[in-house]
Amino acid sequence: MHIEASGGLLLLGATFMALLWANSPWSEGYYQFWDSHLSLGIGGRTYTMSLEHFVNDGLMAVFFFSVGLEIKREVLVGELSSVRKAAMPIAAAIGGMIVPAVIYVSMVTVRSGHGIHGWAIPTATDIAFAVGVMALLGKRVPLSLKVFVTALAIADDIGAVLVIAVFYTSEISVQALGLALALIGLSAGANRIGVRTPLVYALLGIAMWVMLLRSGIHATIGGVMLAFTIPVSMRIPGGAFVGYARGAVDKFDARGGGGGDILTDPERQDAVQGLVRACEAVQTPLNRLEHALQPWVAFGIMPVFALANAGISLGAGFGDSIGSGVGLGVGLGLLLGKPIGVIGTSLLAAKFGLGDLPAGVSRRQFVGAGFLAGIGFTMSMFVTNLAFRGEDSQAFIQLAKTGILCGSFVSALLGFLLLRGAPTPPPRR
Numbered sequence: 001m002h003i004e005a006s007g008g009l010l011l012l013g014a015t016f017m018a019l020l021w022a023n024s025p026w027s028e029g030y031y032q033f034w035d036s037h038l039s040l041g042i043g044g045r046t047y048t049m050s051l052e053h054f055v056n057d058g059l060m061a062v063f064f065f066s067v068g069l070e071i072k073r074e075v076l077v078g079e080l081s082s083v084r085k086a087a088m089p090i091a092a093a094i095g096g097m098i099v100p101a102v103i104y105v106s107m108v109t110v111r112s113g114h115g116i117h118g119w120a121i122p123t124a125t126d127i128a129f130a131v132g133v134m135a136l137l138g139k140r141v142p143l144s145l146k147v148f149v150t151a152l153a154i155a156d157d158i159g160a161v162l163v164i165a166v167f168y169t170s171e172i173s174v175q176a177l178g179l180a181l182a183l184i185g186l187s188a189g190a191n192r193i194g195v196r197t198p199l200v201y202a203l204l205g206i207a208m209w210v211m212l213l214r215s216g217i218h219a220t221i222g223g224v225m226l227a228f229t230i231p232v233s234m235r236i237p238g239g240a241f242v243g244y245a246r247g248a249v250d251k252f253d254a255r256g257g258g259g260g261d262i263l264t265d266p267e268r269q270d271a272v273q274g275l276v277r278a279c280e281a282v283q284t285p286l287n288r289l290e291h292a293l294q295p296w297v298a299f300g301i302m303p304v305f306a307l308a309n310a311g312i313s314l315g316a317g318f319g320d321s322i323g324s325g326v327g328l329g330v331g332l333g334l335l336l337g338k339p340i341g342v343i344g345t346s347l348l349a350a351k352f353g354l355g356d357l358p359a360g361v362s363r364r365q366f367v368g369a370g371f372l373a374g375i376g377f378t379m380s381m382f383v384t385n386l387a388f389r390g391e392d393s394q395a396f397i398q399l400a401k402t403g404i405l406c407g408s409f410v411s412a413l414l415g416f417l418l419l420r421g422a423p424t425p426p427p428r429r
Contacts, residue, residue, distance in 0.1 A: 007298025008132020011377070014303035015310040015405075022311030030311050055308045056385055057219050059301045061209055064220040066297045067157050068227025069290040076232060079151035086155070088346060088355030089148065093155035095345025096373055097123040097163075100337030104329035111325025115396050118326060118387040120167065122333025122407065124160045124379030127153035128302060130372045133412055137419050142365065144358035149369050152342065160379050165221050168386040172216040180211035180222065187229040196231055196285050218386060230289060235281035244278035302378060309381045312401045321402040330380070330403025335411050339370030368418030374411030380404045 021030045034052040049057070071080075080086040100122040108116050130149055134141045187204045195201075205226045212219040236244070252271040262268045280288070321327045343366065349355045357366070381404060388396040 003294050003298050006132075006135075007302060008126075008128040008130070008135070010299055010303050011126075011128050011306050012132065014306040015377070018307045018310035019312070019314065019405075023314050027311075027313070034308050034311075052308050055305055056382065057213065058209075060305060060382060061220045061223040062293065063297050063301050063305070064161070064223030065205070065227050066223075066290065066293045067161075068224035069230065069286055069293070071154055071158055071224070072228055072230070072232070073286060073290065074151065074154050079147060080155065084355060086151075088349055088357070089151035089155045091349035091354060092148075092152045092342045092346045092373075093159055095341035096125065096152070096156065096338050097159050097341065099341030099344070100333030103337040104333045107329035107332060108325040111328065113325075114392075115326040115329075115388070115399070118330070118384065118396065118400055120160075120163045121380050121383050121387060121400050121404070122330045122337060122376055123156075123163070124376050124383065125153045125156045125338070125373045126375045126377040126379060126408070127157070128298065129375040129377055129408070129412065130415075133372055133375070133416050134419070136416070140422065141419055142358065142360050145361045145365055145369055148358040148361075149372060152373060156373075157379070160383070161221065161224050164218055164383065164386060168383070169217050173214055176211045176215035177217060180208050180215055180217075183208040183211065184222075184225050184229065187226060191229050191231045194231075196235065198285065198289060201226065201230060201285075220382075231285045234284055236278070238282065241278055241282040244281075245275055248272070248275040248278065305378065305381070309385070310377075310401070310405070312398055312405065318402065321399050322406055324399045326396055326399040327403040327406075330400050331407035331410075334374040334376045334380070334404070334407030335371075335414075336374075338374035338376070338411065339367065342373045343367060343370040362422055364418055364422045368415045368422065371411045371415035371418065374415070375408045376404060376411075377408050380408070 018030075021027065024030075034050065034055075036051050037048055038051060038054050039046055039048045074080040079089060097120075101119045104119050104122055105116060108114070108118075127150060130153060131146070134146055134149065183204050187201055187208075190200055190204070205222070208222045208226060209219050212222045248271045251274075252268050255265055255268045255271070262272065322331060346357060346366075350357050361369075381401065384397055384400040384404070388400070
């Protein structure tokens with residue numbers, strides 16, 4: 001929660017930097033920088049892509065791998081681990097995807113009919129931004145509401161991944177796809193036989209990413225698929241860990257307690273290494289990878305993604321952009337569609353006994369959380385790049401990104417004000 005909150009604030013800073021750069025006297029340099037090309041040679045083949053393409057298709061594959069790890073953990077032991085616990089956030093996520101899509105299609109149809117392929121852009125929630133806003137409010141936001149919004153965003157990510165895989169896949173190369181699936185099978189087999197070394201899964205993941213680039217299916221989907229094959233078993237049980245750890249600490253203490261120099265004492269070094277091995281053995285590879293990657297994703301990949309994608313012109317054409325069918329559809333989809341869909345389906349699910357609303361949350365706070373779900377920055381920007389490809393793609397991308405920024409900003413502001421003005425919950429006794 002703390003990493004997501006800090007990452008959300010850094011993401012906000014990167015967004016403002018991109019906007020300032022793209023609207024400064026050096027704006028041409030912004031677009032030239034991200035259009036500069038990189039070349040990668042693998043097995044006699046050379047892959048060339050722009051820096052922006054590398055961020056969106058390469059670094060974001062790591063982001064989706066992290067998302068996949070989070071989804072797997074939540075499904076196994078978290079807020080999506082039982083039908084009762086998962087019903088409410090899943091219902092809220094479904095409503096929060098359908099209503100924005102309907103609003104988008106309606107706006108585009110009424111205005112021009114062009115750009116209908118971007119219907120999925122306003123359907124996603126940005127967990128980092130949403131948690132970042134809640135972090136600014138501290139104890140004014142009940143823990144149960146934070147958990148609900150986080151679970152909703154994770155369920156939302158599952159929906160976004162499915163949408164990308166089904167609706168935004170180009171022509172498929174059967175051979176490359178078959179090789180990618182074979183590599184997934186190898187990763188699952190490695191899990192089955194007890195391989196716990198992250199390097200093995202990293203090498204398989206890189207090879208699979210290359211195959212998916214050639215297959216026509218978006219390569220970031222491979223990150224989620226690979227995450228589902230990561231082991232979740234401990235090498236030693238908790239009781240054995242306590243014994244190993246206590247023995248290592250006692251051995252260390254017996255050689256001089258808090259004094260002495262570990263560099264000159266092999267037995268103390270051995271005790272420390274034994275403790276390190278015990279700590280690694282008691283953790284699952286999924287936990288180790290998730291904790292290792294989360295800071296890199298939150299403080300590195302996502303801000304770089306924002307810097308590469310949020311640079312839109314706010315000049316004379318800004319009003320026309322937000323008033324276009326695509327801009328208006330995205331903006332209203334996030335600002336109105338998300339809270340209406342999330343709140344409406346949550347209330348229906350509670351009425352029919354499918355799940356429980358967050359405990360100790362007032363009506364105003366729940367509405368505020370609904371507006372926070374309308375912050376769709378990262379995933380919406382990502383889907384925009386997939387939805388519009390071709391001759392007129394840049395014009396549509398500009399319109400959509402304008403709607404994303406406006407809709408997300410107003411949603412965040414309204415959510416913040418609603419939650420800030422709500423009575424502080426009484427302290428627990």
